[in-house]
Amino acid sequence: MNLSNKVKNIAQSEIRAMSILCNEKNGLNMAQGLCDLEVPKVVLDGTKEALDDGKNIYTSSYGNHNLRQAIADKQNSFYDQGITIDNVMVSAGATGAFYTTAMTLLNEGDEVILFEPYYGYHVSTLESIGCKIKFIKTIPPEYNIDFNYLASQVTNKTKAILICNPSNPSGKVYTKDELNSISEIVNKNNLVLFSDEMYEHFIYDDLEYTSALSIDGLKDKTVVISGFSKIFSVTGWRLGYAISTKEVIASASSLNDLVYVCPPAPLQYGVLKGLKELPKSYYTNVAEEHQIKRDKFIKALNDVGLKAEYIKGAYYVLADISSIEGKDDKEKVINLLEITGIATVPARAFYSDFKDLSLARFCFSKREEELNEAIERLQLINNH
Numbered sequence: 001m002n003l004s005n006k007v008k009n010i011a012q013s014e015i016r017a018m019s020i021l022c023n024e025k026n027g028l029n030m031a032q033g034l035c036d037l038e039v040p041k042v043v044l045d046g047t048k049e050a051l052d053d054g055k056n057i058y059t060s061s062y063g064n065h066n067l068r069q070a071i072a073d074k075q076n077s078f079y080d081q082g083i084t085i086d087n088v089m090v091s092a093g094a095t096g097a098f099y100t101t102a103m104t105l106l107n108e109g110d111e112v113i114l115f116e117p118y119y120g121y122h123v124s125t126l127e128s129i130g131c132k133i134k135f136i137k138t139i140p141p142e143y144n145i146d147f148n149y150l151a152s153q154v155t156n157k158t159k160a161i162l163i164c165n166p167s168n169p170s171g172k173v174y175t176k177d178e179l180n181s182i183s184e185i186v187n188k189n190n191l192v193l194f195s196d197e198m199y200e201h202f203i204y205d206d207l208e209y210t211s212a213l214s215i216d217g218l219k220d221k222t223v224v225i226s227g228f229s230k231i232f233s234v235t236g237w238r239l240g241y242a243i244s245t246k247e248v249i250a251s252a253s254s255l256n257d258l259v260y261v262c263p264p265a266p267l268q269y270g271v272l273k274g275l276k277e278l279p280k281s282y283y284t285n286v287a288e289e290h291q292i293k294r295d296k297f298i299k300a301l302n303d304v305g306l307k308a309e310y311i312k313g314a315y316y317v318l319a320d321i322s323s324i325e326g327k328d329d330k331e332k333v334i335n336l337l338e339i340t341g342i343a344t345v346p347a348r349a350f351y352s353d354f355k356d357l358s359l360a361r362f363c364f365s366k367r368e369e370e371l372n373e374a375i376e377r378l379q380l381i382n383n384h
């Protein structure tokens with residue numbers, strides 16, 4: 001059978017490829033962005049209760065009513081954005097929320113601006129619906145944006161800008177000023193902003209976090225994407241959400257219905273209980289725990305000559321692996337796996353042009369024993 005053109009363009013992600021290689025070698029997987037926290041007990045209890053109570057049938061394609069309300073309440077309690085239930089759709093992960101809202105707002109041939117380094121699913125999702133992507137580089141170590149250049153890249157085909165805040169993989173956290181500059185460009189050109197805020201609670205060094213929907217000029221122009229995979233450590237539950245205008249949410253929910261019918265019913269009760277019962281300190285504790293992991297792991301990377309910056313948000317770090325043998329980033333990460341048994345992701349997963357890039361992404365959201373083991377394994381680089 002001949003495969004469709006659409007599917008031919010969807011390559012296996014480098015992240016999955018490295019995870020498979022890691023399993024074959026029985027290695028330590030720092031490639032995949034699995035959050036290794038315990039699932040909060042209330043979240044598990046909520047799900048068990050829902051199963052015992054027979055909550056097994058379809059929910060609304062918008063998601064469970066009470067969960068949507070709880071997401072709106074949480075958003076308002078953290079950011080005071082005046083979100084109502086009509087602004088919220090629960091989907092099959094942030095991935096489903098992005099796919100359905102992108103389908104709602106974008107047509108084939110539309111151009112979308114994305115900042116590099118990017119999260120690969122954003123690219124693949126947009127390409128799968130026929131969008132053209134314009135990549136704009138952000139400059140390390142702060143991953144700054146040249147806003148004059150950004151403005152100059154908008155054409156009459158440009159329909160949207162997408163940001164990942166905090167960024168997977170760079171750890172960039174957008175400042176209020178940067179979001180205001182994006183707002184100016186969005187409004188001047190009548191664009192849409194997609195703001196993936198999946199890692200909104202993984203913010204370090206007491207940095208102030210600004211959600212795009214807190215910027216006045218972006219309120220009616222933005223789709224915020226977030227979810228429970230990381231913050232409740234339930235990546236396999238497939239529960240995320242989109243927050244946007246009532247009209248966008250209504251249309252995206254029709255697509256949600258078409259593709260998924262609804263998110264998994266009993267699991268929605270689990271995260272609902274989590275949202276209702278976990279105090280704000282749960283979220284700040286997660287950030288504090290990750291900051292300790294960040295400090296420890298990034299120091300270890302630098303100690304063995306894999307230069308890396310102390311990132312500001314999310315739980316990934318791009319480290320310089322030029323000292324590892326190999327003709328390119330891919331060979332280098334394979335050698336790094338051979339030497340240390342640690343699987344990482346090569347730079348090519350995050351850049352459209354990666355020829356001269358010797359970078360690997362490590363995910364440091366690991367249990368303490370595993371992180372300590374990773375740090376020990378890194379020492380093998382010195383002995384090599």
Ligand SMILES: Cc1ncc(COP(=O)(O)O)c(C=O)c1O
Nearest residue numbers: 033093094095168198227229240
């Ligand atoms: C930036 C970002 N957005 C979305 C996702 C996917 O989230 P979900 O599991 O809710 O689909 C990830 C997962 O790694 C991510 O890093």
